[in-house]
Each structure stands twice: as C-alpha cells, then as structure tokens.
Amino acid sequence: MNYLVLRRKNGSIRLLLPTENGRVMRSALQMYYPSRLLGHIYKFFNYIFLPLLSKFNYIEKIDCINRLCPHLNEVLKSLELSNIKVVGVLVSDVGPRSKSTLKIMNLEGDELSYARIALLPAARKVVEHEVEVLKVLMSQNVAGDFPQILSSGTFENPKMSYSIQSVGSNKSSGELLSLAHLHYLDSLVKNEVTSFWDTIESLMLNLKLVVSDQRLMKVIDRVYQSLGSIENFPIMQAIEHGDFAPWNIRKKQGGELFVFDWEHADLSGLVWMDVLHFVYQVESLVNRKTHLDIYMSLIRQFDMEYQVKNLNKFSESQKKIMIVIYLLKSIFICHKEGSVDFDDYHTKITVINIAISDENFALI
Numbered sequence: 001m002n003y004l005v006l007r008r009k010n011g012s013i014r015l016l017l018p019t020e021n022g023r024v025m026r027s028a029l030q031m032y033y034p035s036r037l038l039g040h041i042y043k044f045f046n047y048i049f050l051p052l053l054s055k056f057n058y059i060e061k062i063d064c065i066n067r068l069c070p071h072l073n074e075v076l077k078s079l080e081l082s083n084i085k086v087v088g089v090l091v092s093d094v095g096p097r098s099k100s101t102l103k104i105m106n107l108e109g110d111e112l113s114y115a116r117i118a119l120l121p122a123a124r125k126v127v128e129h130e131v132e133v134l135k136v137l138m139s140q141n142v143a144g145d146f147p148q149i150l151s152s153g154t155f156e157n158p159k160m161s162y163s164i165q166s167v168g169s170n171k172s173s174g175e176l177l178s179l180a181h182l183h184y185l186d187s188l189v190k191n192e193v194t195s196f197w198d199t200i201e202s203l204m205l206n207l208k209l210v211v212s213d214q215r216l217m218k219v220i221d222r223v224y225q226s227l228g229s230i231e232n233f234p235i236m237q238a239i240e241h242g243d244f245a246p247w248n249i250r251k252k253q254g255g256e257l258f259v260f261d262w263e264h265a266d267l268s269g270l271v272w273m274d275v276l277h278f279v280y281q282v283e284s285l286v287n288r289k290t291h292l293d294i295y296m297s298l299i300r301q302f303d304m305e306y307q308v309k310n311l312n313k314f315s316e317s318q319k320k321i322m323i324v325i326y327l328l329k330s331i332f333i334c335h336k337e338g339s340v341d342f343d344d345y346h347t348k349i350t351v352i353n354i355a356i357s358d359e360n361f362a363l364i
Contacts, residue, residue: 001086004050005060006032008093016065016089020107022051027109028088030170031101033247035285065089068100069117071155075162076104078151084112095338096122104164113150114260115164124154124161126263131163133265136239143187144180144257168258169250175282177275179307181249184257185274186308188239192268196233196321199270203328210335219352223324226356235322236312240269242333245281264333271311275301276326284347291350298323298351320355327352 003016004025017028026047034040053059065072068089076084088103099118105111118127131152138148147165154161173181204220241248242264250258276298283289283297302319305311314322327348334340
C-alpha cells in the first residue's frame, strides 16, 4: 500500500496517509490537530485537495512503513479484528521520546482503535507509563471516559513497545473550560495531601538540576525572596493528566468527556495544574493573548472553585502561588523531556515575573 507523506518544516515526517481511497485519507488526516489558525488552514487545504493531489502524483509517497512501524502485522493480529484494512500514522517530532500513533481503520475510514509504537528507550518508557496510568484509571470513579487498553506489550529485533487503545469520539470539546472539564478533574483528586513548601523546594531543586539559564535562576531567586516566611499550606494531590488541552479532549454523546494522551500523566500530581494548563495553552497558543492577559485569565479560573467538591479552595495570594508552581513545573518538564520551545519559555518566565510583581503576592 502507498502512503502520502506530509512533512514538518524541519523535514521530519508528520503524517503518513493511506491512499486506499479519499475516505481513509481524510480520516487519517483528522489525527492532526493544530492549535493555530495557519495550521487549521493547512489542514483544511489538505482535506479538500489531497485526494486530487494524490491522483496526479503531486505529493510525496512511500510504499513501506516498516522502518517507522516494525512488527506492525503482529500488533494488528493482537486485535483479532477481521475488518482491519488500513492504518494512518502520526509521527511525533524528532527526539528521544519520538513515537508513532496509528489510527486503525476499515475501508470506510471508520476508526477501530489507536495504537502507539515506540522504538527509542525513552519513548518506550513513555508508552509503558501511559499503559500503567490507564490501568490505574480503570480503578477510579472518573467523571468521564478515557481509552481502554485493548492490547500492550513488547517485541524484540528491533526492541519495540506498543499499546492498542479503544476509540472515543471525534467531536471536539471546545476551547472553553467548562464545568464538565472541572468535574472530570475533580474526580481525579486523591485523598492525599502534600504541602506548599515541600512542593516548591522539590521543584526548585529539580529545576536547578536541569536548567542552567541565568534568567530562570534570577526568577527562582525572586520567587524565594517574594515568598519570604510564608506560612505553609496544604495542597491536595491528584492524578494529573499533564497535557489537559482541547486537542486531547473529545465530547461524547450526552456531553461526557473522553480524555486521551495520558503519556505525561503524574499519578501523584497536584490539583489545579490541569486547569491552569488548559487555560494557558488556549490563551497562549490559540488566542495569542498578551502576557498580562494570560496571567489574568489564569487568575480568573479560580472563580470556579466553588462549583466543584474536591479541588482546594485557596486564598487570593495562594492562587497566585499556584500559578507560579504550575509555570515552574511546566518549565521543568519541558527541559526534562527535551521539548523546550523558546517562545513558550519566554512567555512562562514573563508571566511568572508578572505574578511575583503583584503587590499581593505571598501576603497571607
């Protein structure tokens, strides 16, 4: 079978679309979920014109995906489905955590399941971690849905880890944080508590181990000085998704949310981190808001705290501290995973500076 190749600006493969027919081609294209307007235009153009471009060979094609997806036949056999015909492949950007996501379809383009395939050591750990998280979620009373593990395991020669997951919905949940989102996250809160000072000291230590940027070091010093002798306060722990954003959330019939892509999840995370991440991603990537507007949007999300049961209720200054914790934690994770974006890094540092420059910061 032939596959159309869509590449990133850096030349790496982004998508492999099966050329069996226009339906499967367009269905595979749906795996690409851009966050910016230009990306949506690019996707719309391809959705309309790819079948025609393919017909007249105006686009790059390959006839073998074994290099990206070795052991593909064995993976598909583990599903024991007779109507599997084609797969589309979404390839993450080049790096130690790079992996492939497969959309398994029939000839009508209907999705049957999704699979993740990883060859590199760090990427294999990511796939195996996500399997562990999804199994833990099965024992939770989650206020919504998430992928079920249909099959998972490893292969040798070459070494490869994989998981096959159930499908959810194709309908976007939208880019506005709703009560459904809050109730979903509220159901992930654990009966365990950590403290502010334990959290901030651990975070500062971790940052200094992975980041050498002097600008960030000055920000860390400013945070410490601003906190001064702040009284300790409790923070509830939660299963933290880690990338709770519109492109990883769908809405099922009846309004129930289906949340996927749990590879960044922290089973001992903190409440409010996913709420703040959702808002930050939308305001910075989609709405392209100013740094001050991003900060104000993050502050406003705490106004919804009384509409949920388990999420911590914080004082005004504690809310600002939680925003700083989220931003510092996000910077640490990006450096740890080798996925630092300069513009995003600059935005986060600037928003932190806005928070700690607030005259009410850390006054409890």
